[in-house]
Amino acid sequence: MTLTVTSSPHIRDGLTTQRIMGQVLLALLPAIAVGVWQFGLRSALVLTVCLLTALAAEALFSRLVLRSNTVADGTAAVTGVLLGLTLPPAIPYPVAALGAAFAVVVVKGLFGGLGQNIFNPALAARAFLLLVFPAAMTRYTAPGQALPLFAPTADVTTAATPLHHMVVPALPSQSLGDVFLGRIGGSIGEVSAAALLLGGGYLLLRGVISWHIPAAYLATVSLTVFALHLTDHPLTWVAYNLCSGGILLGAFFMATDYVTSPVTRRGQLLYGIGCGALTVLFRRTGIFPGGVTYAILLMNGCVWTIDRLCQPRRFGAKKGGSL
Amino acid sequence: MMPAPFHGGVHPYEGKHLSRGSELTAPPAPAHVILPLRQHIGQPCIPCVKVGDTVQLGQRIADNEGLSAPIHASVSGTVLAIETRRHPVFGEMDAIVIANDYRDTPCAHIQPPTEPAALTPQQLLAAIRRAGIVGMGGAAFPTDAKLRSGMGRVDTLIANGCECEPYLTADETLLRRRCGEVLAGLCLLQRVLQPKTTVLAIEDNKPDAIAAVQSTLEQFPQVQLQVLPTRYPQGSEKQLIQSVTHREVPPGKLPGDVGCTVVNVATCHAAYRAVYEGRPLTERIVTVSGDAVAQPKNLLVPIGTPIGELIKACGGLRDNAWKVIAGGPMMGIAQRDLDAPVIKSTGAIVCLSRAHEAAAGTACIRCGRCVRACPVHLQPLYLYRFACAADYAALWRQHLTDCIECGCCSYICPAKLPLTEQFRSAKHALKEAKL
Numbered sequence: 001m002t003l004t005v006t007s008s009p010h011i012r013d014g015l016t017t018q019r020i021m022g023q024v025l026l027a028l029l030p031a032i033a034v035g036v037w038q039f040g041l042r043s044a045l046v047l048t049v050c051l052l053t054a055l056a057a058e059a060l061f062s063r064l065v066l067r068s069n070t071v072a073d074g075t076a077a078v079t080g081v082l083l084g085l086t087l088p089p090a091i092p093y094p095v096a097a098l099g100a101a102f103a104v105v106v107v108k109g110l111f112g113g114l115g116q117n118i119f120n121p122a123l124a125a126r127a128f129l130l131l132v133f134p135a136a137m138t139r140y141t142a143p144g145q146a147l148p149l150f151a152p153t154a155d156v157t158t159a160a161t162p163l164h165h166m167v168v169p170a171l172p173s174q175s176l177g178d179v180f181l182g183r184i185g186g187s188i189g190e191v192s193a194a195a196l197l198l199g200g201g202y203l204l205l206r207g208v209i210s211w212h213i214p215a216a217y218l219a220t221v222s223l224t225v226f227a228l229h230l231t232d233h234p235l236t237w238v239a240y241n242l243c244s245g246g247i248l249l250g251a252f253f254m255a256t257d258y259v260t261s262p263v264t265r266r267g268q269l270l271y272g273i274g275c276g277a278l279t280v281l282f283r284r285t286g287i288f289p290g291g292v293t294y295a296i297l298l299m300n301g302c303v304w305t306i307d308r309l310c311q312p313r314r315f316g317a318k319k320g321g322s323l
Numbered sequence: 324m325m326p327a328p329f330h331g332g333v334h335p336y337e338g339k340h341l342s343r344g345s346e347l348t349a350p351p352a353p354a355h356v357i358l359p360l361r362q363h364i365g366q367p368c369i370p371c372v373k374v375g376d377t378v379q380l381g382q383r384i385a386d387n388e389g390l391s392a393p394i395h396a397s398v399s400g401t402v403l404a405i406e407t408r409r410h411p412v413f414g415e416m417d418a419i420v421i422a423n424d425y426r427d428t429p430c431a432h433i434q435p436p437t438e439p440a441a442l443t444p445q446q447l448l449a450a451i452r453r454a455g456i457v458g459m460g461g462a463a464f465p466t467d468a469k470l471r472s473g474m475g476r477v478d479t480l481i482a483n484g485c486e487c488e489p490y491l492t493a494d495e496t497l498l499r500r501r502c503g504e505v506l507a508g509l510c511l512l513q514r515v516l517q518p519k520t521t522v523l524a525i526e527d528n529k530p531d532a533i534a535a536v537q538s539t540l541e542q543f544p545q546v547q548l549q550v551l552p553t554r555y556p557q558g559s560e561k562q563l564i565q566s567v568t569h570r571e572v573p574p575g576k577l578p579g580d581v582g583c584t585v586v587n588v589a590t591c592h593a594a595y596r597a598v599y600e601g602r603p604l605t606e607r608i609v610t611v612s613g614d615a616v617a618q619p620k621n622l623l624v625p626i627g628t629p630i631g632e633l634i635k636a637c638g639g640l641r642d643n644a645w646k647v648i649a650g651g652p653m654m655g656i657a658q659r660d661l662d663a664p665v666i667k668s669t670g671a672i673v674c675l676s677r678a679h680e681a682a683a684g685t686a687c688i689r690c691g692r693c694v695r696a697c698p699v700h701l702q703p704l705y706l707y708r709f710a711c712a713a714d715y716a717a718l719w720r721q722h723l724t725d726c727i728e729c730g731c732c733s734y735i736c737p738a739k740l741p742l743t744e745q746f747r748s749a750k751h752a753l754k755e756a757k758l
Contacts, residue, residue: 003645003659006646008656008744009733010657011336011652011653015737016685020690070685075685075688113686114685115685116686263690263702312702314722315571315700316573316574317574
């Protein structure tokens with residue numbers, strides 16, 4: 001009998017990267033379900049196009065350039081689905097496919113592959129699409145509207161999302177209940193606060209993410225919006241702000257992306273606060289209704305610095321002493 | 324004082340039930356014992372017997388000056404050879420091999436002192452040194468030297484009954500069966516150190532051992548029992564000090580510098596044997612467990628018994644055996660074969676099946692689990708990056724030298740990166756580079 005001789009430890013926890021990605025996909029199911037329910041089969045096709053393109057891009061790029069095969073780690077699948085969820089249901093399929101390929105090849109692959117990218121691939125691809133295809137990326141349709149599965153969607157009737165009103169700024173015409181459940185216009189995966197909270201709660205419960213980033217993010221948005229609307233239904237404003245646009249999708253699924261967020265708890269709080277503050281700033285001053293994308297991307301760029309600022313105290317060194 | 328949780332740590336599958344139920348058994352006496360000249364930190368011993376000599380059980384057969392601990396014959400018989408043999412920790416090492424005559428003729432020198440209670444601290448230290456006692460929890464630091472360095476500055480003496488490594492139940496078995504002797508041994512050490520507080524620390528996953536201590540404790544009013552919430556690596560010296568006293572041992576300092584001395588419970592027991600019975604350290608309890616051995620057990624064996632004999636006494640290895648580890652699965656040493664002997668610090672032989680082979684890994688996903696698990700506040704993900712790049716300046720800046728190699732980061736890593744393994748060699752390289 002040959003015994004294996006390697007260095008300790010000799011046992012490993014059962015949690016793997018693949019399993020974590022599987023849990024993220026599972027947690028996205030409620031948001032996917034509401035999206036398909038509200039926007040019809042077309043949104044399911046958009047998600048499928050994004051998923052398959054991301055997998056194909058990962059397979060080709062990792063095989064040809066990185067000389068390994070990393071499709072099975074599940075990260076490309078998560079990127080594809082996440083990008084799909086940030087797109088409007090009427091997005092032309094080639095645009096969606098281009099976005100997915102951009103996310104995997106340019107944002108992740110060219111930076112060195114898994115774990116090396118500075119920016120969240122799905123969000124960076126969405127930002128790219130917003131700049132290149134501004135019309136298609138903001139062509140939001142009303143929920144329940146039958147979209148042609150394969151015909152061009154350039155002339156579909158568009159509907160205002162709650163965020164369009166809030167840029168004005170005025171309270172949206174949609175009821176809070178509709179906003180919470182997802183009976184509003186918007187990107188496929190962002191419309192239902194309920195579904196996103198369900199998925200986010202699952203990730204928290206399973207320990208895939210911790211509360212630090214989403215809590216700091218949402219608390220910052222809440223407090224800032226409350227302060228800005230002190231005399232004018234502050235709580236209603238807070239509720240609409242939290243439930244509309246990509247905030248919940250961003251706070252639970254995008255800002256918590258391991259690769260592009262800080263590793264220490266203190267750093268995560270700082271990063272969440274930054275995301276929240278920038279989101280409110282962009283929502284109130286920007287010309288785009290969606291501030292979440294750029295807020296998180298900007299904070300992604302600060303992660304290295306935040307990690308350096310928030311290093312743990314050296315064991316045995318005095319509190320407040322040198323690291 | 325409430326136990327303060329140390330930072331980080333992990334909760335591996337415990338597997339302690341495998342060997343817990345079995346009674347303490349002594350396997351058939353080995354045909355020969357292998358006694359390496361190095362079973363402790365410090366100077367290796369120099370043999371004081373020759374090939375062909377007849378030796379008696381408990382006879383001193385090797386010793387050295389300075390930081391060292393004498394080695395005694397663990398069976399009676401004839402010195403068969405003094406040659407290089409397998410060593411469970413160092414790979415290979417000179418050893419004295421004794422052919423067993425199966426008579427266990429005791430050495431004439433073994434005599435208990437007439438009045439143990441009257442011994443002075445210096446006499447107690449001499450008795451401990453004479454008995455060849457070293458830290459039996461794994462570190463194998465000569466106990467008399469440890470006590471000496473703590474004299475006059477230690478206010479807390481901690482007996483370590485945590486046994487936080489998975490599968491191990493040797494200390495637990497000792498506490499269950501010989502609790503009074505362990506506590507009496509601890510009180511001897513207390514007489515040497517004169518601390519304000521003496522604590523016996525046990526993790527809460529050993530209810531039987533805790534019950535045994537509680538029922539014995541009234542005879543030892545000077546000892547406090549502290550039950551700690553189970554978490555690996557609680558039994559690590561610095562972490563246990565933190566749990567019990569809230570103190571952190573500063574980098575490069577010793578437990579004595581924060582007023583603490585930590586001694587394993589098996590070491591306390593050995594001190595009891597040395598002082599009250601005059602017997603040197605020649606046997607110990609070893610847990611043989613894991614899913615690749617037929618009948619997990621706790622065995623009382625002469626030091627020097629080959630690992631293969633222990634496994635044979637436990638029904639042999641299963642066909643799916645993958646690793647045989649001297650020590651626990653988190654910090655133990657994987658064995659190439661079963662020829663190495665049990666030494667003074669061998670608390671367990673853990674046999675693992677292929678089921679424990681790590682799944683295929685990925686690149687680091689920066690999940691930060693390693694940072695949260697590190698009990699000494701390091702950031703393994705960054706250290707790993709620097710170690711792979713051989714960036715010694717960065718490793719130095721990030722305090723790689725603080726790493727206690729507990730294995731938590733590797734254990735928890737979802738990408739299955741060989742973090743601890745890499746750090747071990749990087750620490751080596753760092754040491755070389757400094758010279």
